[in-house]
Amino acid sequence: MILLGIESTAHTFSCGVVKEGEILSNVIDMYRPPEGGIHPREAAEHHREVAASVIGEALKRAGVKLSEIDAVGYSKGPGLGPALRVGATAARTLAVKLSLPLIPVNHCVAHLEVGRIVGAKDPVLLYVSGGNTQVISFSEGRYRIFGETQDIGVGNMLDKFAREASIPFPGGPEIERLAEEGRRYIELPYSVKGMDVAFSGILTAALTCLKRGERLEDICFSLQETIFAMLTEVTERAMAHLKKSEVLLGGGVARNRRLQEMVRTMAEERGATFFVPPPDLCVDNGAMIAYTAELMYRAGIGVSPEQADVDQRYRTDQVDVVWRGGERGDEVRYEEGVLAKGAEAVLRRRELFGLPAVEKVRVKKSYRLPALDEAIRAGRTRNEARMLEAIREAGVGAPRIYYYDPDGGVIFMEYLEGIRLKEVLEGGADGRVLYLVGEALGRIHSRGLSHGDLTTSNIIIHRGGVFFLDPSEGSVMK
Structure with missing residues (x-):
């Protein structure tokens, strides 16, 4: 199976050819304005001027004839409207001429799919x-x-x-x-x-x-x-x-x-x-469109030339990814004694003066400059302690703070034996749990408080109540 893919979302017109998941060619022609930024109409004019030569060169480098193409993929969006329409028109023209199916590809999804090549x-x-x-x-x-x-x-x-x-x-x-x-x-x-x-x-x-x-x-x-x-x-x-x-x-x-x-x-x-x-696969390119189009085509996805439209605001999460199964990478495992390992901190079960506690340590991030890293860790440690107390004062569940050291990025807090909302929802929660979460959030917001990082990993259901964790990016709303 041989797929041809056309990319034209922004400043680049590109065409790639893929056969059975192997990239045979990837020709890229980028519009560079003489000064200033990109104007959509100027980019579209560039695409119209180079489309035929780019497609021809892609076929030549791939060693493939037009008659050997099985389907044509094109970027449906997101992107600049005039530029998108040039690519879609080129794809429709080929499809009509060769009586081929068209595969409308989400540009962002194509970036992710082609990454699987590595x-x-x-x-x-x-x-x-x-x-x-x-x-x-x-x-x-x-x-x-x-x-x-x-x-x-x-x-x-x-x-x-x-x-x-x-x-x-x-x-x-x-x-x-x-x-x-x-x-x-x-x-x-x-x-x-x-x-x-x-x-x-x-x-x-x-x-x-x-x-x-x-x-x-x-x-x-x-x-x-x-x-x-x-x-x-x-x-x-x-x-x-x-x-x-x-x-x-x-x-x-x-x-x-x-x-x-x-x-x-x-x-x-x-x-x-x-x-x-x-x-060449990081930048906008036709090969990723062809690669993704092949996956979609094998899953039975395709449209007629009359249905081949564009969408400037085509979001990644609008696409039903029916060609993907449930494959998973290696499971994340924590070392012994670690309760959780977040993006910022490591949480360990401790005992403090006979009380069950959690030690939260914001670890140094060597990818950040030391001065920037120290300021972020200290500031968030201090703010987390302050915001947890403010949430408790609002009558909403949050762990008690036993001790904290901003300079060391350390907090000792109450240990809560519960389950994260993320796991509750994955297990099929009923509406009662969500009602309780909404009710608790209403009380927080009525006090002028903003959590700042409201994910289902930062909410625990403990003894039938709702408890909020890690409001380190939270604030008091004015």
């Missing part, structure tokens, strides 16, 4: 590109988004900074080069809430540094260290929440060597396995 079985994907920043993993028949940017994609943020710094498009590679010459870390906002991130505030702060005359190399260094630490942290949170032992990088920003180093370090410290595809 050996990942059931990874958490950190997908970082111009318009997308998501933490994704397979769960219950779909690729679920466990965390994402709350404003702009990390690649777009880097490109916006680059434009203001007179760095030509694409700005990421030059920012990476300049960062290697940085000598001083400039403090920038560290914007993480649970598994979500935000970049607008960091961009504003970096531009302020630029205007006041800070060395460009130092700003680039600080920018990378901050945003990549954020991305690595939220990825580790997803791994801890899902108890998965593989992490995969994907998207154009995944080519950054410093980001790869950070995520690899995090994975090694967790005893997990790190994967990243070759550079």
Whole structure:
């Protein structure tokens, strides 16, 4: 079986050919604006001009004739509308000419699927590109988004900074080069809430540094260290929440060597396995579309040319991943005496003055700069103790704090013999449990409190009551 795939979501028009899961060719032609950022209509015009030659070259390199193609895959979205329509039109034209089925592929899902070429079985994907920043993993028949940017994609943020710094498009590679010459870390906002991130505030702060005359190399260094630490942290949170032992990088920003180093370090410290595809499979490319289209086609997915549409906001979690079974990576196991190993801390069962207790230690993260790491660990330890007490004062369940040391990142708290809401839901909880959770949240919010990391791993059902854990990113709402 031979599949041809067309990619055209943003600045790149690409065509790839895949046979039985093997990539035969992957031709990429990227639009580079003479100045400024990408205009959708200009990108679409570029795609129209190069489409025929790129497709022809892909077939030539693959050593395949058009008549040998079994189906055509194309990027349905998400992406820039005008650019998407060029790719869809090219795919429809081929399908009509050759009487072939069309396979509409989700661009983000394709980044994840092609990562399996390097050996990942059931990874958490950190997908970082111009318009997308998501933490994704397979769960219950779909690729679920466990965390994402709350404003702009990390690649777009880097490109916006680059434009203001007179760095030509694409700005990421030059920012990476300049960062290697940085000598001083400039403090920038560290914007993480649970598994979500935000970049607008960091961009504003970096531009302020630029205007006041800070060395460009130092700003680039600080920018990378901050945003990549954020991305690595939220990825580790997803791994801890899902108890998965593989992490995969994907998207154009995944080519950054410093980001790869950070995520690899995090994975090694967790005893997990790190994967990243070759550079030409990290960027937008037609091979990943063809590769994913083949999987979908074998599962019976296909549309007629009349049904081949595009969707600028086609989310990853809209796709029914019927071609995937229940394959899992290696099970995460904790060493003896460890109750849990989260993204930030290790929890151990202890006894304090005869009382059953939990020792929570926020461990040092070697992927972060020491000064940044120390500030985060101390600040969150202090805030967790404060917020747990505030939640208790609101009449809601939370463990008592026996002792805490912000500088050491240590908290001793009450041990609760219960079950996490995550396991309760997986076992088929009834509506009563969810009602109790909602009722408790209502009391928390009525006191002007925000938990900050409200996942089902941070809620325990204990003796029929609801108890909240780890509000270290919480705040008092004004």
